[in-house]
Amino acid sequence: MTEALATKPQVSTARLSSWALLLNNRLAAAGLVILGIICLLAILAPLLPIPNPNATNPPNRLQPVFSDGHWLGTDHLGRDILARLIWGTRVSIAVGLSATAIAALVGSLIGLVAGYARGRVDNLLMRGIDMLMAFPYILLALAIVAVLGPSLINALYAIAVVNIPFFARNVRGVTVGLANREFVDAARLSGKSHTAILFTEVLPNVAPVIVITMSTTVGWMILETAGLSFLGLGAQPPQADLGSMLGEGRRLLFNAPHVSIIPGLMIFALVMSINLLGDGVRDVLDPRLRAGDLTRPRSVTNIKRDTIPPKTMQSSDILVVDQLETSFQRGRATIPAVNKVSFSLKKGECMGLIGESGSGKSVTALSLLGLVASPPGVITHGGVYIDGEEVLSKTEHGLRALRGAKVAYVFQDPLTTLHPLFRVGDQIAEAILAHQPLSRDAAHSRAIELMEQVGIRDAKERVSAYPHEMSGGQRQRIGIAMALANDPDIIIADEPTTALDVTVQAKILDLLQDLRRERGLALLLITHDFGVVAQVCDKVAVMKDGEIVESGETKTLLKNPQHSYTKKLIACVPELGQGKAFLETVRPLFAEAKP
Amino acid sequence: MTGYIIKRLLSAIPVIIGLSIIVFAIMALIPGDPALAILGSYATPENVARINRDLGLDRPLYEQYFVWITNLLQGDFGRSFILNRPVIDEIMDRFGATLILAGTSLVLCSIFGILAGVVSAVRQFGWTDRIVTFFVLIGISTPSFWLGLLFILIFAVQWRVLPASGMYSVYGGGDLPDLLRHLVLPSITLAIVATGVIARLTRAAMLEVLRQDFVRTARAKGLAERKVIYKHAFKAAFVSIIPVIGIQAGFVMGGAVYIETVFQWPGIGAMLVNAISTRDILLVQGGVLVVAVSYVLLNLLADVAQALLDPRLKS
């Protein structure tokens, strides 16, 4: 625990890196620059050497682009288009920002209160929001303008109102999640009032969502106010925003297209730059995007080994793992997760791979058939031999022929590892069909047989159930049936009982044990629980920080651990029957940790 | 399943009642004498008296609402004094045109949006992804009314390959090919923004799903990558895209207001814009209500479709 304390908090650099990240994104930086220039022009409009945008000069009307004194020509009243463009942009930006501010303020407030209060208040507020959402987007704005009468300020209100639901919904969604979090309960128990919790505990966590929503909606709002003005329902002459310029120019489309094309181009440039920047902001603020979690994992882990181990190896073992090394790439850094791990497994043997969180045990298990998500995973060294053949040198196709056939996996949480939209029987049948030339019907009846073998009652009926219609224990039985589908030689079970209650865990472990004996399966069991290892494994390897620190026969290792880490770990497992003596036996282990 | 559909249908009733109240409130909120506002320059004393009697304006608001809604249910939307014909007739004439335009656009944006999104997710960070992402960004940043004008300039004025406006040719035409030729530009213009939004959300949904544990399970079974992506991942992503398409239907119906104006398409959107300019409030009221109710029904359809695909939603 001291290593975590060694790193100093780096708040200022974290903030800086947000900016740096934003500017690193080339598109976002380009958006920022364009938006900056447009805003600067708009702000400086009164100081720029441009003609009065409203000064008419009919004899000089409809001058083309690049004409003398009028870079962008003149409109049907002889007014300078450049001047009108800059002043119009000013109006459009101001309206867009005000509408965003109003929508964000009102919408976020509704979302916060609804999400935090839940119950009736939530129902009432959100039904109201649903009403607003039940109108097609711009139609409600039209209706509001119809009531208030056409004018720019009314268009602003209308656009703000129709955008309130986006803020309310997004903010409510996040708030509901946060309101159920323990830290909100904890603040309540620390004596904070509901209002204080809402604004000092919840709001800071919601703020990024509000900013993201603002950055994605401000572009629309500018677009839509321009649209209302274009229809003649927003800015009224002589006041002009980009939309009304476009609307006026539309009548001259065939004679003088530049009068309408130029303001349209400006709206496009403005909205595009905002959207580019908005995407950048979203990428920086969304922690998942930041961590690179939304990259698509490939079907096989990246393998970048300097030396490829020999294809065959003289060994009677069914599985041999030799000096395996798997790392994660985070930015430019490569963080090792599995470090030169070697072990082997005989036919019919059960080995436990045990370790605490972050010890690399699951990554080891997934590396064997290249199932580590990649990016960020990379296998950098070593080999995996199954029946004497090096697996990681195989092609994607060759690896796939092994997966689910000779080697099958059982994963931890069967609710997330089974596909929620397919019937369990189909999922088992699919595993069979992937490797065996059977008819659909044959695969289906085989699926029922398998379900019976793993102890599911009424298998004929349950075969058409969906995963969510089953209990946790039953789902894990389906996971096991799926693993057995092609009569594998090796099953790799990654924390197969961790998500289950003890009584269910005991039954699932019994099942695995029976199946193993019946079929002569080799079982690699990944777990953090010494009790589970003791119950089912012939031998065990203890992992710490990506390395195997000790391995051996389960009985010997548990009775007489050699490595200090294993000793400590085993001593820390409380056992039934030890009673309060347990605390006294572990106390000396941590005596030196005390100040 | 039937139970779910009935339940869902019933739940739409309060929404539609709410809509009708909001639309009714539009009338009630108009400052000044509603009869004068409705009639505008047609406000002769007889007309004012007739309107007041027609609408029962001498009675309390809730009674007025009931009178109004009862008339609506009997198909009586009132009379447009500008057009001098019943509102319902005008709406019926134009509703079909909007349905054709918006429907075509919705089909276009769903197909191309989902296709672009899936391809872009599968080829994440590749050139296809970059190109799609860039075009999506352009799509959602372009004012559709301006794009419509550009299309007219290019395809109708410069190249003269497609008609600039209307739904049928004035001389001859009137058949299906003629309609299709007129439909090309407005439906594409209308679909572009929605295509961008759907592509974006499809890409995000696919990437999200491809990270899920069940995709790893599918790979661990030894399934071909094609099956993993197009069967396992796509089905799960598609379920979350259906409501997005429902919402986009609203954007398409709303966006029709611009496109019908630009292309002089004889639909409800163009009618509404004219009605607002001429303060023809009864026509606005009727038009808004009809479009909003059809949108609600469409979303209902989306919900049912989603429940058909996702068994978890039924229970």
Add this chain to the structure above:
Amino acid sequence: MSANAIVVKDLVKTFGGKRTLFGGTSHAVHAVRGVSFDLKQNETLAIVGESGSGKSTIARMLVGLETPTSGTMEIGGEDAAALRAKGSRIFGRMVQYVFQDPVASLNPRKTINDILDIPLKLLREYPREKRQARKRELLDAVQMPADTLERYPHEFSGGQAQRIAIARALAAEAKIMVLDEPVSALDVSVQAQVLLLLDDLKREFDLSYLFISHDLAVVESVSDRVAVMYLGEMVELDTAAKLFHSPSHDYTRELIASAPRLESAAS
């Protein structure tokens, strides 16, 4: 003060089951069905059960995060309903709570200083200087260095975060602690350390613990008495020694038989 820290009588909690708009009733979940027990001064009473047994619901009712459907609770000799009527702050001074997921129980956007400050300010109403001094004492008590204060929760491991959460609970100076699966999110070595810490604190501050857990071995190592919950009912309540050696209820026996053991190796 009476000899009992907590007295619970016929406690019932039903979720849902309310009348709906169309006259039907929504699906009711009977989380807790008539549970009675008491927690003595300076005692550790454990409640064990599997998921859905209602053990966490009892804990949440005791600290006022849920309202019972019926039944009475007395905390420190006072009626809980009366306490709640006086405001949540008085409640917080009587009983505190430690959560299962320590990282989730700390607001990610606040420093530890801010987090520890809240109960000292709102529940104890200490002036500024006293609060600073208390915070250092509290961190000392849970064996965390003083520079913990300026940091954010994400900078700590699960075990460290749980120590901080315990410090926050101690800050209220309540004599009763409800510990809801306080070690189940932690690795075994860290789990042992936190159990030791809890044991030390109990003696040092004269505390009474209600210890909720699903892990029988952990429960046996810390508790004086143990209650077993099954589907919302308390099926057995006895001293730890008696319950583990001669369980009287079938479900208790099954639980004990299911627990994995180290000596079962090579069976």
